[in-house]
Amino acid sequence: MREIILYEPTLCCSSGVCGPNPDQALIALQDTIASVKERGVVVERFQITTHPRKFTENADVMKLMQQRQLEALPITVVDSKIIKAGSYPSLAELLPYL
């Protein structure tokens, strides 16, 4: 695995700590990202409201969104292949691809 792209719903900040109450799920994700990065994997994150063009550029992502609309988010793409949609991946879920 060389590259993970996360297509995400709208967040104020990536960690969620910017909002009224820190969001545990997003903080856990930060840990996961840090771990895979240590293994030399490139991680990119795009939010639908800040990078809509990144979404439209990926035909698979668009197709899934047309079917499931916003419920498809977040979408995890590993080396151009969608491996998970609807919630964030755990480190255990990513490990098989490493």
Added chain:
Amino acid sequence: MANNLTRKTRYYFFFGKGGVGKTTMACASAVYYASCGKKTLIVTTDPASNLADTFEQDIGPEIIPIQGVPNLSAVELDPDQATIAYKERLLAPLRGVLAKESLKIIEEQLDSPCTAEMASFERFVDFLCKPDFDIVIFDTAPTGHTLRLVQLPGEWSTVIENAVRGGHNGQTCVGPATALGDSKLKFDRALEAMRRPEETNFIFVLRPEVTCIYETRRAVDELQKLGINSQELIVNGVYPAEACNNPFMIHRYACMQMLLNEIKSGFALPIRIIELASGEIKGHEALREIAGRLYGNPLIPNDHVPVVPTTSRMPEWTDYPEVDSVVEKLLTPQNGQRRTIFFAGKGGVGKTSVAAATSLWVAQRGFRTLLVTTDPASHLTQVFEQEITNEPTLISGERNLWVARIDPPQAARKYKERVMEEMRGKYDLRRLQAIEEELNSPCTEEMATFEEFIAFAACYDYQVVIFDTAPTGHTLRLLRLPMDWSKQLEIKIYTNTESEADRATKSRFGEVISMMQDPAQTTFGFVMYPESTPIEEATRAVNELRGIGIEAGLVVANLILPPDILTNDFLKQRWVMQEKYLGEMRQRFRIPIVRSQLMADDLIGLERLIRAGLSIYGT
């Protein structure tokens, strides 16, 4: 050299508390440069701009020429408009791909404080790169807000730099760092341009008043800390000597001269002095006259307003008989419920003084009272001659009055510490550092300030809570946040992470909103002086409040000339103007109006504040 074709744009930033005549001075300067043949643009970034009123012409988010002034164009950066445009740019590529319902959700999600801040900031920076003008004049927002706006280029480029270095997984509050590459360059250039004296001047407009001098001092110092040193002062609203021919006015005149000397010796900056006009400054001719007085090149001879006949009716204090009976109802708790009072109005109309006098009036009637300022440029410490912090402090000599201020940087620090405390023990050091960096975004300050506001608004330890709010436009946006934040929380619900804490926050916001909408619990008082611009601004603010289900309940007409000092034509002319606008205010707002008289001294210290309270609301 003659063949030097590179035309450098010059930027002028007008600083000052709202109501000191900043817009007038900015407009007069614009008229001056335009009449010198320079291609000039005047930009306002004030959420409560009155550029249109001053030029008596509609001005919008697109640059348009000012009629009757060759070489002059204007543009108004309405934050709401900027936000709409910014949102549309983001949404466009998704149209046709996503269903209507999904688009609607995304559109609502974009209604966050971050989007608004981001959108107006981007537009602000855009106007720092305008090569097609010789002169660009910024009629900026009032001091506290402006400072943050100008500080942003520095702050944000640090945030972006950290993000690019991978400090926190490539994201910032304003979106992934990759998308900000272009903007960073723009932000850096903006700050660089502001630091170069051959490109940028900062002009501080102030009135010869203690609080005003203090605030200017603060702004001057803060900008110098940012490396911005090319500064000038305009002292506006100095009484002409010939208008001061009675003991009251002679006293005021002497005070002003003393303060003028203080300004001259206290600031090592070039100073221009503009005397108070007997009438209003509106329209091109009046602006040209001011321009002449500012830049020593009289464009037209000083014309004089016709003298008012001495048979003018004197003010009658029985004009508003209904007021006495309602004041009690508007300012004190009814049916055992806590009373909340908000003072709104353009900065500089005396809102802080009125709020302070009101709080003493209420406290002395035996109610446990808390006065809070949400104005980042607050001067309650000067007014009460006592240190005011973000913890309610009992005013010495009083039994029922506590005062607190919300200080945005301090609130942000507290907020950060609290979040970090919650995180410690749960995560390793590296993770904690990443979270801490995340919290350095400008959004944190906005958020933290808002949290403190909500905490005071939801605090029932007092019988009366009075908010000396931030200037109009900023206030409205602050008040609107609860609505936006409820939506922001819905986003989290939809990412399936709603927690007990989220639900608690949401219900607290709901409580504060319904409290603000209930006139039995809450009074919105608008402070203004009886002149055209403040009335126009207040009208807009009242309508905006109505849009979020809040009705204005009281008008405080401030700086009313006492009837016994009208000893010359200058004062009589000003009195006639005030009477005209008091009538206009009555017509326009149709709610109780109380009058707050011009005092011989600045409202500093308990004794004067108590006297002022009694004169406004009666005994």
